[in-house]
Amino acid sequence: MGINKKITSFITECEKQLAPVFQSYDDVLMFNQEKVLLAMQKNRLAEKHFQTTTGYGYTDEGRDITEQIFADVFGAQRALVRPHIVSGTHAISTALFALLRPGDTLLSITGAPYDTIRTAIGINGGYEGQGTLADYNVAYKQVDLLKDGSFDLENIKASIDATTKVIYIQRSTGYSMRNALDIASIETIINFVKAIKADVLVIVDNCYGEFIEEKEPTQVGADLICGSLIKNPGGGIAPCGGYIAGTNHAVSLAAARLTSPGIAFEVGANLGVVRSYLQGFFLAPKVTNQALKSAVLNAQAFSNLDFEVFPKANAKRSDIIQAIVLKSREQILAFCKGIQAASPVDSYVTPLPWDMPGYESEVIMAAGNFISGSSIELSADSPMKEPYTVYVQGGLTYEHGKIGTMYAMQEMGLHNIL
Numbered sequence: 001m002g003i004n005k006k007i008t009s010f011i012t013e014c015e016k017q018l019a020p021v022f023q024s025y026d027d028v029l030m031f032n033q034e035k036v037l038l039a040m041q042k043n044r045l046a047e048k049h050f051q052t053t054t055g056y057g058y059t060d061e062g063r064d065i066t067e068q069i070f071a072d073v074f075g076a077q078r079a080l081v082r083p084h085i086v087s088g089t090h091a092i093s094t095a096l097f098a099l100l101r102p103g104d105t106l107l108s109i110t111g112a113p114y115d116t117i118r119t120a121i122g123i124n125g126g127y128e129g130q131g132t133l134a135d136y137n138v139a140y141k142q143v144d145l146l147k148d149g150s151f152d153l154e155n156i157k158a159s160i161d162a163t164t165k166v167i168y169i170q171r172s173t174g175y176s177m178r179n180a181l182d183i184a185s186i187e188t189i190i191n192f193v194k195a196i197k198a199d200v201l202v203i204v205d206n207c208y209g210e211f212i213e214e215k216e217p218t219q220v221g222a223d224l225i226c227g228s229l230i231k232n233p234g235g236g237i238a239p240c241g242g243y244i245a246g247t248n249h250a251v252s253l254a255a256a257r258l259t260s261p262g263i264a265f266e267v268g269a270n271l272g273v274v275r276s277y278l279q280g281f282f283l284a285p286k287v288t289n290q291a292l293k294s295a296v297l298n299a300q301a302f303s304n305l306d307f308e309v310f311p312k313a314n315a316k317r318s319d320i321i322q323a324i325v326l327k328s329r330e331q332i333l334a335f336c337k338g339i340q341a342a343s344p345v346d347s348y349v350t351p352l353p354w355d356m357p358g359y360e361s362e363v364i365m366a367a368g369n370f371i372s373g374s375s376i377e378l379s380a381d382s383p384m385k386e387p388y389t390v391y392v393q394g395g396l397t398y399e400h401g402k403i404g405t406m407y408a409m410q411e412m413g414l415h416n417i418l
């Protein structure tokens with residue numbers, strides 16, 4: 001298929017090294033597949049639930065059962081799962097505005113949040129007066145993770161005061177060079193902050209984290225988790241949307257914020273997405289597993305070639321993102337060109353960096369997807385700045401992820417050094 005033989009045999013060697021790692025992800029997959037199946041059976045999902053509704057969507061059984069199934073799988077009391085939540089950013093910002101009031105403080109304990117969330121909070125300049133949290137007089141504090149990626153307990157304790165209403169945790173790496181947080185450390189830190197201030201509410205940005213482990217943050221004390229349906233939980237099938245899950249109290253506030261106080265959960269026609277949401281959710285444990293294996297293959301291949309990678313191939317993961325330090329603008333362009341060429345859609349175009357709304361520096365994005373912008377499908381992106389790190393994620397099948405890795409290597413000319 002035009003892939004250099006040196007690359008294919010190199011990748012076969014990498015796969016041999018990865019057998020035990022792959023096995024551990026398959027064990028998690030088995031557990032989560034059954035978890036989703038049981039939730040669908042328990043709620044007596046039936047053909048009738050796949051009906052399209054329009055207009056207000058009062059008594060929309062398909063929407064309601066979808067939300068109950070998500071809640072059950074995430075170990076939450078309640079969930080909002082809607083096409084009207086337009087993205088992960090919208091889910092998270094809805095959750096923040098739902099729980100915070102003027103005079104309250106939001107405390108992030110995992111350092112700077114994802115770029116678009118910083119904009120919503122009001123810490124990225126240039127958006128003053130557009131209705132950021134800062135415009136509503138919500139204060140923001142941040143405690144960075146320590147160098148080794150662990151929580152800075154001392155500073156977290158010192159930063160919590162009477163105004164601290166919400167503690168914010170970002171599970172995944174986003175565009176930072178740290179390992180993702182696993183569920184065990186999320187559990188420990190939630191217990192720690194709730195021991196300091198019992199009524200504090202914990203929001204976890206769960207983007208990319210779903211189905212990596214057997215539990216989700218809502219099963220270890222988080223009040224709310226938020227995510228995007230064009231990432232892990234949509235299974236590559238959901239056409240758009242986001243979810244917010246958690247306690248009755250917190251999700252009810254989010255519903256009132258998403259729609260309007262009083263009508264909260266009761267409105268929002270499903271527009272025909274129920275079948276794809278639930279079929280995608282059913283496939284999501286497997287699709288996430290395939291994306292994980294694709295990420296691990298990238299880690300193994302590029303570290304065998306002496307590139308710095310985060311996380312390492314055998315590290316404990318909590319998201320599907322693989323960061324690879326490529327060191328130069330040219331190598332980033334070549335890597336992304338290879339991923340694009342390996343795509344089923346738009347394979348013939350060359351990705352270029354651009355000024356994306358809500359982001360601070362130029363960003364390049366490579367993806368040729370069935371669902372536009374879906375990053376559970378194979379995709380790569382990179383902010384065009386030092387140290388020229390590319391973030392690669394997704395792969396609806398492991399085999400496709402593997403083809404992407406080989407195309408990217410070839411585009412970078414790496415067969416010449418094998």
Ligand SMILES: *Cc1c(COP(=O)(O)O)cnc(C)c1O
Binds near residue numbers: 088170207228
């Ligand atoms: C993708 C992502 C977001 C934002 O999601 P969008 O759907 O792109 O708006 C937020 N946080 C993290 C960690 C993400 O990966």
